[in-house]
Amino acid sequence: SQTIHQWPATLVQPVGSPLSLECTVEGTSNPNLYWYRQAAGRGLQLLFYSVGIGQISSEVPQNLSASRPQDRQFILSSKKLLLSDSGFYLCAWSSEQAMNQPQHFGDGTRLSIL
């Protein structure tokens, strides 16, 4: 069966520090991968998605970036965090084999910027 792992679970970082969040998927090949951000009490905002290694599409201009160095690894990064980067970051995957497949979410990373 497929599983998705995200780490760390929680992170407290000072403003201006760098960021690296990692997400890996097991049990499937060539998944579609997604990064979402959820502000407190709000909906899910799609940040990046990827349909293959090295293929990243950005949804919202910001100081975050994403990379997919391996088929089942998705990394969210920042060189300098802002206060507004606080939130709950979720990685998700879906099957590339057909359209209209469900997205399956990792447990998320709660990021607090001080």
Add this chain to the structure above:
Amino acid sequence: QQPVQSPQAVILREGEDAVINCSSSKALYSVHWYRQKHGEAPVFLMILLKGGEQKGHDKISASFNEKKQQSSLYLTASQLSYSGTYFCGTARGAGSYQLTFGKGTKLSVIP
């Protein structure tokens, strides 16, 4: 364009029914429903496809009204475990992988 969910919040007693609506100003191709419990990740419930049938999962079912550009989630005989925030996500196009999520409907089921 973000779909609009209504109501924003609802409180039910165990055993009562509820309906959550998800409306779009653009044509709908598919609608995904998720439930998120506090502090946890969203969990997939079901997908409704354009031209598809009404779906069901235990006592939770959903419909897709193409003409109204709306999907509705029906929770029947609610249980305490149904509490959480329900999100609808709409596909951006016929062949799109990306979803645009509504702001969510917070459902609280009390004894």
